[in-house]
Amino acid sequence: MTPILEIQAVSKKFNIHHEGGPYLSLRDKITGFAKFKSSQKSDEEFWALKDVSFNVMPGESIGIIGKNGAGKSTLLKILSKITPPSSGKIISRGRIASLLEVGTGFHPELTGRENVYLNGSILGMRKKEIDARFEEIVDFAGTEKFLDTPLKHYSSGMQLRLAFAVAAFLEPEILVIDEVLAVGDAEFQKKCLGKMEDVSKSGRTILFVSHNMSAVESLCSKSILLKNGQLHFSGSSTDVIQQYMNSLDSQALDKTGVILLDDSNKPVRKVEILCDGKNSGTAYMGCKLEIRIYFKSDEKLDAPVLGIILKDSQGIPMIGVNNKNYVGNLASQPVSDGYISMTIPYLTLFEGTYHADIHFGNGFKDIEVLRDCFQIVVESISFTTSGELPDKKLNRLFIKDIAWSLNAK
Amino acid sequence: MDVKKVDDFYFEIKPKLAFSLNLKELVEYKELFYFFTWRDVKVKYKQTALGFLWAVLQPLIMMVIFTFFIGKAMKVPSDDMDYPIFAFSGLILWTVFSSGITNAGNSMVSNAQIIKKIYFPRLVIPISSILVSVFDFLIAFLVFIVLLLVYQQPIHFVQAFILWPTGLVVAVIATFGPGCLLAALNVKYRDFRYVIPFLVQAFLFLTPVIYPISIVSNPWLKYLLALNPMYAAITIFRMPMMNSAPDMTLLWVSLSSGVILFFIGLTYFRKTEMYFADLA
Numbered sequence: 001m002t003p004i005l006e007i008q009a010v011s012k013k014f015n016i017h018h019e020g021g022p023y024l025s026l027r028d029k030i031t032g033f034a035k036f037k038s039s040q041k042s043d044e045e046f047w048a049l050k051d052v053s054f055n056v057m058p059g060e061s062i063g064i065i066g067k068n069g070a071g072k073s074t075l076l077k078i079l080s081k082i083t084p085p086s087s088g089k090i091i092s093r094g095r096i097a098s099l100l101e102v103g104t105g106f107h108p109e110l111t112g113r114e115n116v117y118l119n120g121s122i123l124g125m126r127k128k129e130i131d132a133r134f135e136e137i138v139d140f141a142g143t144e145k146f147l148d149t150p151l152k153h154y155s156s157g158m159q160l161r162l163a164f165a166v167a168a169f170l171e172p173e174i175l176v177i178d179e180v181l182a183v184g185d186a187e188f189q190k191k192c193l194g195k196m197e198d199v200s201k202s203g204r205t206i207l208f209v210s211h212n213m214s215a216v217e218s219l220c221s222k223s224i225l226l227k228n229g230q231l232h233f234s235g236s237s238t239d240v241i242q243q244y245m246n247s248l249d250s251q252a253l254d255k256t257g258v259i260l261l262d263d264s265n266k267p268v269r270k271v272e273i274l275c276d277g278k279n280s281g282t283a284y285m286g287c288k289l290e291i292r293i294y295f296k297s298d299e300k301l302d303a304p305v306l307g308i309i310l311k312d313s314q315g316i317p318m319i320g321v322n323n324k325n326y327v328g329n330l331a332s333q334p335v336s337d338g339y340i341s342m343t344i345p346y347l348t349l350f351e352g353t354y355h356a357d358i359h360f361g362n363g364f365k366d367i368e369v370l371r372d373c374f375q376i377v378v379e380s381i382s383f384t385t386s387g388e389l390p391d392k393k394l395n396r397l398f399i400k401d402i403a404w405s406l407n408a409k
Numbered sequence: 410m411d412v413k414k415v416d417d418f419y420f421e422i423k424p425k426l427a428f429s430l431n432l433k434e435l436v437e438y439k440e441l442f443y444f445f446t447w448r449d450v451k452v453k454y455k456q457t458a459l460g461f462l463w464a465v466l467q468p469l470i471m472m473v474i475f476t477f478f479i480g481k482a483m484k485v486p487s488d489d490m491d492y493p494i495f496a497f498s499g500l501i502l503w504t505v506f507s508s509g510i511t512n513a514g515n516s517m518v519s520n521a522q523i524i525k526k527i528y529f530p531r532l533v534i535p536i537s538s539i540l541v542s543v544f545d546f547l548i549a550f551l552v553f554i555v556l557l558l559v560y561q562q563p564i565h566f567v568q569a570f571i572l573w574p575t576g577l578v579v580a581v582i583a584t585f586g587p588g589c590l591l592a593a594l595n596v597k598y599r600d601f602r603y604v605i606p607f608l609v610q611a612f613l614f615l616t617p618v619i620y621p622i623s624i625v626s627n628p629w630l631k632y633l634l635a636l637n638p639m640y641a642a643i644t645i646f647r648m649p650m651m652n653s654a655p656d657m658t659l660l661w662v663s664l665s666s667g668v669i670l671f672f673i674g675l676t677y678f679r680k681t682e683m684y685f686a687d688l689a
Binding site: 014077078079081082083084085087088089090091092094095098100101104105107109110117118121122123124126 | 418419420421422423424440441444448451452455456522523524525526527528529683684686687
């Protein structure tokens with residue numbers, strides 16, 4: 001069978017300008033001419049993608065995973081024709097629709113109905129197609145009542161639902177999706193995933209980028225792992241995810257359980273782990289685990305929010321909590337400097353290595369997200385009379401105190 | 410999958426495509442022109458109490474001001490027409506150009522979010538901005554007809570049927586060239602956001618909008634003024650109201666200048682558009 005998509009030695013180079021703003025000004029260009037070579041030295045080449053090749057067969061769903069900056073988004077942008085590759089080529093034997101963002105082109109002043117047409121048209125749907133599917137789109141989004149209300153009066157959740165609904169009814173041969181599922185409530189995420197599974201079952205080809213490993217695993221049979229712009233590993237999603245989790249250089253804790261984060265422009269400065277009240281580089285099953293996140297920000301925060309997600313070696317979230325849900329606002333007055341402490345009195349994680357994501361926010365949105373910020377090793381303890389631990393394959397959670405009894409007749 | 414279907418959608422994504430106009434693709438995306446124009450028109454007049462009246466008020470107020478200060482006080486001649494008719498006919502076409510290049514020039518930057526996330530022929534964006542100005546023109550044109558009746562301006566009807574649309578088309582072509590050029594330049598050099606308003610203001614006085622070119626006596630200065638592509642558009646539009654024929658040489662100079670600018674703008678835009686997403 002011929003591949004529907006052939007990616008052949010694709011590379012993308014960016015020139016980084018060390019001087020001046022993010023875009024050129026005419027003055028820089030003019031003075032650049034005057035200075036000749038001296039100004040060119042400030043340009044540095046950066047290869048966002050280097051020699052990436054792989055084939056995709058019709059009907060396959062491929063997950064693309066890698067750390068931030070590994071080149072995932074650049075690859076998607078090249079596939080979507082938004083930016084050209086610097087070298088190499090891609091052969092496509094189907095129409096490609098890309099969904100790098102939901103709600104591209106949504107305008108707050110226009111009504112829901114108007115935005116459906118505008119967005120659908122930007123995504124490449126014809127007016128006839130939108131007319132035909134309009135009812136379904138609105139039904140899927142569940143926003144019938146507000147169709148003639150300007151979008152600016154929608155809640156962010158409603159906007160998102162409407163946006164995804166439009167995108168869900170695209171019908172290209174190849175669908176390229178960037179982390180669009182990272183948002184929205186759990187129920188809606190489930191709906192989206194379900195819709196994407198339908199799409200994939202209908203025989204269309206999907207390329208899916210996500211940090212959500214369980215979503216990648218359930219949706220894609222095969223995956224590729226990008227590392228520093230290069231294709232690092234490809235194979236079955238399970239293998240690739242395993243490889244990815246192992247390769248994470250989320251900082252291992254030192255003996256004192258402290259991690260200093262160097263970026264002084266970002267609020268989160270230091271992470272400290274305490275096991276049973278003492279600074280420690282490791283935890284053990286059943287311990288009292290305290291995680292302290294030190295922050296310092298330029299502006300005062302009315303309600304700082306700390307969210308922590310602990311993921312196992314497969315990238316599956318085991319614990320995901322934030323103080324906003326649990327106890328609400330922790331601050332009695334606005335703060336700009338301090339630490340938030342989270343204590344789990346009895347750690348029910350099984351032995352293994354866990355990677356932690358930290359979300360630090362102001363109560364409305366995340367100010368800083370640290371993916372795989374640190375890893376914590378949970379050591380086993382001996383508590384069974386046999387000295388053996390319960391089968392690891394059957395247990396995700398550790399429960400020490402289980403009462404057993406036998407009642408013989 | 411059968412072979413024919415495969416061939417239908419076969420395409421390659423390569424580093425740099427040779428320059429091509431790719432009209433076929435533009436035609437494929439024809440609905441997007443409509444949607445972008447429709448969006449901009451809607452957004453422009455949403456939450457305004459006067460709505461579409463704004464399309465009329467601006468040239469109308471300008472006309473009143475110019476009539477008093479240029480027409481009455483300075484007694485500038487006006488090619489066989491009442492000065493208000495002369496000024497308004499010039500101003501409504503001038504507005505197509507001025508708002509057209511302002512909007513087109515800023516269009517790529519203001520739509521950067523879309524450009525970075527989705528592919529479509531980039532030309533859709535500046536062209537749609539110009540179409541918004543054409544829409545405004547059509548509204549102002551209705552007022553122009555009313556003015557013609559009020560001042561009982563004699564018109565050659567046959568000429569009017571041909572030359573009014575021709576004038577508009579020439580104005581759109583004259584707007585397209587600089588509009589696309591500025592749009593592309595603005596992505597790369599944001600200096601142009603300061604250049605555009607200045608350019609528009611300067612050109613109002615370099616275009617025979619509020620004075621006829623006949624008051625310029627130096628022939629070389631006349632040719633210089635005729636290099637302005639809007640000269641042709643406005644002159645053609647005024648011809649049905651004039652008794653004497655305009656200087657054809659000047660007209661051809663202006664038309665050629667518009668067409669040359671059109672191709673310069675189009676070529677530069679097409680050559681640089683692939684990298685808009687990296688720069689915007």
